[in-house]
Amino acid sequence: MKLALYGGSFDPPHAGHVAVVTKALDVLDIDKLIIVPAWRNPFKSSVIADGAIRYDWLKTIFASFEKVGISDFEITQNRSVFTIETVEHFAPTFDKIYLIIGADNLESLHRWHRYEELKRRVTWVVASRDGIAIPEGMIHLSVEVPICSSDIRRTLTSLGLESELESKILTYYKENL
Secondary structure (H helix, E strand, O other), rough: OOEEEEEEEOOOHHHHHHHHHHHHHHHOOOOOEEEOOOOOOOOOOOOOOHHHHHHHHHHHHHHOOOEEEEOHHHHHHOOOOOOOHHHHHHHOOOOOOEEEEEEHHHHHHOOOOOHHHHEEEOOEEEEOOOOOOOOOOOOOEEOOOOOOHHHHHHHHHOOOOHHHHHHEEEEHHHHOO
């Protein structure tokens, strides 16, 4: 069985995340795509929305996606979880693991915990972003949605999601920033 893992803070989730998942489902020959919201990204000092809240938002956003699941594995650890740990968690069930990242992560990839081992265990799938070049040997997901979570937190503008859920998410950030 083949799995694609897509981890991140999703703080907040937005149309760019949906576009990455949609493109991955089109491009990759996989049995399952699992979205793994982080309790907190190891490279960040905090998150705005609690993990359980982000998990619920993602469950709602991707409810109609047949091959997509949302995992609370990292959230339930109540600590920053390294990607290699998440890969090890899912590895016994799957023969092949694709790891989806945004191109904005490429510059710091060499600093990821146990990076060399991670490189051996996964096939990298990189979603395009801001014109960043994607190295050969990595699968390129051409996704051009000019939206990112940090901009949304700063401006509290559109997430590109269904209006009722978007309103709920934006209200949360307005009240908690």
